[in-house]
Amino acid sequence: MVKSLSQVIHIAFQYLRGSPQNQTDGNKIEMREKEFEKREKELEASLDELKLQVKASKCKIEELTQKLEDKEEKLESLEDLNQTLIIKERRSNDELQEARKELVNQLKATGNTRASIRYKRMGELDSKPFQKECKKRFRGEEADVKATELCSLWEGNVRDSNWFPFVNIEVESNNYKEIINEITTWVMTFLKL
Numbered sequence: 001m002v003k004s005l006s007q008v009i010h011i012a013f014q015y016l017r018g019s020p021q022n023q024t025d026g027n028k029i030e031m032r033e034k035e036f037e038k039r040e041k042e043l044e045a046s047l048d049e050l051k052l053q054v055k056a057s058k059c060k061i062e063e064l065t066q067k068l069e070d071k072e073e074k075l076e077s078l079e080d081l082n083q084t085l086i087i088k089e090r091r092s093n094d095e096l097q098e099a100r101k102e103l104v105n106q107l108k109a110t111g112n113t114r115a116s117i118r119y120k121r122m123g124e125l126d127s128k129p130f131q132k133e134c135k136k137r138f139r140g141e142e143a144d145v146k147a148t149e150l151c152s153l154w155e156g157n158v159r160d161s162n163w164f165p166f167v168n169i170e171v172e173s174n175n176y177k178e179i180i181n182e183i184t185t186w187v188m189t190f191l192k193l
Helices: 002-018 026-110 128-137 141-159 182-191
Strands: 166-172 175-180
Touching: 128 141
Parallel strands: none
Antiparallel strands: 166 175
């Protein structure tokens, strides 16, 4: 539409130039025509720039749409995993409840209502062997203190992920021998086990 309008204006300018009455205004008309052409080129340039911006925006929208679809797929897979884990947790809970009921029934069947069930936490050591050995070597309160110290030392070692009671030493090429660590040797000589 812009081109057809410019053609009409161009024809009108040529008609006005050709009439004898407007010969004096020819320079003004040419200046206006050049100004009009200049504005038309500016508009076409800005129109091309806008087209490029729209094209870039479309590419960005497509990229963001793809990312959104990927995120939705990940979310859906995580929801499926969550649902699966919930189902497994419910099954495990049902199994534990069933085992608990069976344990209670077995305890009732034994008839011993004074029976006590003991449990320990993972990584906790039984202090009785330490107390027993320390009572052989020390007297009174000192035995209890030494037993507590040793038990604490060993619990600390057991909880330490870097501690290992044995060390591998290379005897010959690619032949290793496992020996007791220095700290373990010190404790064992203390206890004379």
